[in-house]
Amino acid sequence: MLEITDLRADIDGKPILDGLTLTVGAGEVHAIMGPNGAGKSTLGYVLAGRAGYEVTGGSVTLGGVDLLALDAHERAAAGLFLGLQYPVEIPGVSNLTFLRTALNAQRRARGEAEASGAEFMRLARAEAEGFGLSLDMLKRPVNVGFSGGEKKRNEMVQMAVLGPRVAVLDETDSGLDIDALRVVADGINRGRSPARATLLITHYQRLLDYVVPDRVHVLVAGRIVRSGGPELARELEASGYALDQAA
Amino acid sequence: MTALPTRRDEAWRYSDLAAVERAWPLAPAATLAIGPGEHATRTIVQDGGNATAVDALDVTIAAGGSLTLHILAMGGDFGRVAVDVTLGDGARFDLGGVILGRGDAVREIVTTVRHAAPNATSRQVIRTVVDDRATGSYLGKVAVARHAQKSDAVQSIKALLLARGATANAKPELEIFADDVKCAHGATVGELDANALFYLASRGIAPAEAKALLTEAFITDALAGAPELAERAIAWLRA
Numbered sequence: 281m282l283e284i285t286d287l288r289a290d291i292d293g294k295p296i297l298d299g300l301t302l303t304v305g306a307g308e309v310h311a312i313m314g315p316n317g318a319g320k321s322t323l324g325y326v327l328a329g330r331a332g333y334e335v336t337g338g339s340v341t342l343g344g345v346d347l348l349a350l351d352a353h354e355r356a357a358a359g360l361f362l363g364l365q366y367p368v369e370i371p372g373v374s375n376l377t378f379l380r381t382a383l384n385a386q387r388r389a390r391g392e393a394e395a396s397g398a399e400f401m402r403l404a405r406a407e408a409e410g411f412g413l414s415l416d417m418l419k420r421p422v423n424v425g426f427s428g429g430e431k432k433r434n435e436m437v438q439m440a441v442l443g444p445r446v447a448v449l450d451e452t453d454s455g456l457d458i459d460a461l462r463v464v465a466d467g468i469n470r471g472r473s474p475a476r477a478t479l480l481i482t483h484y485q486r487l488l489d490y491v492v493p494d495r496v497h498v499l500v501a502g503r504i505v506r507s508g509g510p511e512l513a514r515e516l517e518a519s520g521y522a523l524d525q526a527a
Numbered sequence: 528m529t530a531l532p533t534r535r536d537e538a539w540r541y542s543d544l545a546a547v548e549r550a551w552p553l554a555p556a557a558t559l560a561i562g563p564g565e566h567a568t569r570t571i572v573q574d575g576g577n578a579t580a581v582d583a584l585d586v587t588i589a590a591g592g593s594l595t596l597h598i599l600a601m602g603g604d605f606g607r608v609a610v611d612v613t614l615g616d617g618a619r620f621d622l623g624g625v626i627l628g629r630g631d632a633v634r635e636i637v638t639t640v641r642h643a644a645p646n647a648t649s650r651q652v653i654r655t656v657v658d659d660r661a662t663g664s665y666l667g668k669v670a671v672a673r674h675a676q677k678s679d680a681v682q683s684i685k686a687l688l689l690a691r692g693a694t695a696n697a698k699p700e701l702e703i704f705a706d707d708v709k710c711a712h713g714a715t716v717g718e719l720d721a722n723a724l725f726y727l728a729s730r731g732i733a734p735a736e737a738k739a740l741l742t743e744a745f746i747t748d749a750l751a752g753a754p755e756l757a758e759r760a761i762a763w764l765r766a
Binding site for chain 1: 655720722725726727728731732741744747748757
């Protein structure tokens with residue numbers, strides 16, 4: 281579903297991704313772990329098409345579509361979702377307006393019928409409740425006054441409503457207490473389906489106690505240096521990244 | 528005003544003086560007197576085509592009275608709304624003002640709020656959105672008389688520049704002769720938040736739509752109590 285081949289990217293002329301290759305198949309959950317500065321967040325931003333990240337080589341396809349040829353909003357319509365480590369506050373724009381505008385923009389771009397008001401509200405209400413957010417909170421401005429945990433739950437609500445084919449979740453577990461972590465993990469597990477590939481970017485093994493990945497990859501200095509099964513996460517938790525960084 | 532203003536007149540320093548001269552002599556200021564305990568709501572909208580538009584309003588608000596005024600300045604090559612408000616004991620003045628400009632338009636809101644008696648409150652919220660080479664200015668003077676204790680005045684001024692060639696001026700000014708007052712002002716001039724634009728794009732919202740959403744959100748504070756004006760402003764922004 282998601283194929284990344286020899287991806288290279290710079291920020292301000294400084295190489296951050298240095299030949300990253302990774303394939304996440306439909307229905308699979310992969311985890312990328314790595315020390316600070318390895319390029320984990322950069323990978324998320326490059327996949328999503330954020331300005332300021334220059335791709336200098338390699339390719340990325342989503343279901344065969346060349347993602348790198350698309351603008352950020354077109355990538356979303358193609359089925360990519362990036363859950364942000366630090367979700368942005370947008371004063372004056374309600375969560376519901378934001379989400380409905382996004383859902384219908386994606387549907388229009390794909391040539392699908394837009395969601396009616398009633399259809400959208402049913403969807404939003406159900407998903408909000410599933411992630412422990414009230415409909416009242418969705419009426420408030422995007423992430424304004426939300427706690428760290430509520431912002432991450434809100435990312436999950438957005439993911440569930442938008443229904444991406446590829447979900448890239450950047451440190452979605454950071455800043456969560458144990459209850460919120462369980463709720464978010466349940467959501468990721470519910471979203472596991474043959475129609476979705478999921479890439480978890482994480483610094484800690486904690487989330488992987490609740491979402492057992494099919495594969496774990498170690499990212500160091502902009503490339504994958506080691507891959508393994510779920511046991512690799514535990515091993516890293518015990519031994520750290522020193523060995524991989526020295527290699 | 529009997530003589531043409533010049534650049535040295537503080538209240539006219541950002542005006543299009545050539546346009547003022549063409550429109551000279553200006554009509555005298557309209558007057559509005561709010562009686563004791565009376566509550567009133569008014570709107571001033573400038574949305575004409577190319578003509579110079581100058582509106583001036585002198586207001587007195589008697590003890591315990593209040594006025595809520597909304598201003599939408601989005602018309603005329605040169606548009607100016609000047610408001611002079613004198614507040615009695617315990618009176619209240621709320622102003623929500625929006626300046627919208629594109630092309631070469633020059634538009635401004637100029638206020639003088641006189642806390643002439645104790646216990647009066649004034650709230651001014653001004654939002655300016657300028658594109659192309661347009662100029663939007665707010666000059667707001669708050670004058671608190673010596674005996675006007677417990678005066679409470681707030682000015683919130685924010686401007687959004689949608690193009691590098693656009694200009695916004697914000698000039699809050701306090702003249703305070705009393706010692707037991709609360710007067711606050713904040714002024715910011717900025718561009719659309721790049722983080723917010725990326726966030727919207729990452730969810731599938733195209734740049735033009737994202738820009739419109741953020742710009743509309745930016746002006747909502749000022750027109751919260753005036754839905755009809757908000758609609759007109761949004762229509763202008765989307766035009």
